[in-house]
Amino acid sequence: MAFTLYSLIQTAILCINAVAVLHEERFLSKFGWGVDQGVGGFGDDPGVKAQILTLIRSVRTVMRVPLIIVNAACIVLLLLFG
């Protein structure tokens, strides 16, 4: 139960990595969560599912490059300092 800020950073990196590896065609479409199945109407009530899909897609688009950098840094640091 002894959480540290370092474990929070670790959790955040792992979670964002998990969201980033969800592939649209191979995986999400099988659940009906693909790119074309999300945004239905343009009314003022997107619904929870559409919000989740938008969030996943935006995380994948925005975080792709920073994740490469952060993961590379993590690998190097873990190799050096264990």
Added chain:
Amino acid sequence: MDYTATQSGFRQQPDMRLRNSSVDGTDGSQLFEDTSAAASGSQTGNQQAGLQAAGFPSLSDPMSNLAMAYGSSLASQGREMVDKNLDRFIPISKLKYYFAVDTVYVGKKLGLLVFPYMHENWEVSYQQDTPVAPRFDVNAPDLYIPAMGFITYILVAGLALGTQNKFSPELLGVQASSALVWLIMEVLAVLLSLYLVTVNTDLTTIDLLAFSGYKYVGMIVGVVAGLLFGKPAYYLSLLWCCAAIFVFMIRTLRLKLLSEAAAEGRLVRGARNQLRMYLTMSIAAAQPIFMYWLTYHLIR
């Protein structure tokens, strides 16, 4: 001709002066008194005397004079840059609003946190679109009580662990980071759920931080009661504080999250309103759970 020229030039200056002073005046009376001018003046005087006493090369030498002037201008430039960049990440001016409290407000708010059942008007009053400073309105959220509550909780946790003969100075740091991590995770979870349910609200992140920090008051009351009077007192006071925080959060969040009709108590059908109601209830219900989770290991 000469008289009219000087008159028009003269007329421009008083206008500019009025505009500046009015901005400063309302800011100062709203939040804090401006004591910085007097303090900084005395500080620079002390600095110069200190430098001369430290045995610097004599100030009559023009080169060192120039160097000192350049150095001080560089330092002030650096300070401006730091201030500007810091303001981009941490909105310092917005933070000042949350610390504009006084003793009466703190007393009333603590009373509200422990006994919210008699309070009737939970709305935050506004003043021309900006919320009024906490000093003038009991319902406004502040960051003073959560910050002080957090620090007091860590100290009380250290005390409680000491009575169990488990104390060591590192443990204080562990408790502090643990509680901080739980707080950050709770605020992130609330932000995520607010995004998913697409609630149009004017709750800022700092507001959510303030609301999540109010539970430390109940935790401190519970732990202190448990230390003084034993385990039954701990459970009783924790139960009382949990119920109080539950009611406090529901009554405060109801006005911010739910639509107008639902907030007044009328039953409004519709999936979205139901979702919002569930969201409010779950945020309020998470508080007692955290309160118990963070304190049960302190009273054995």
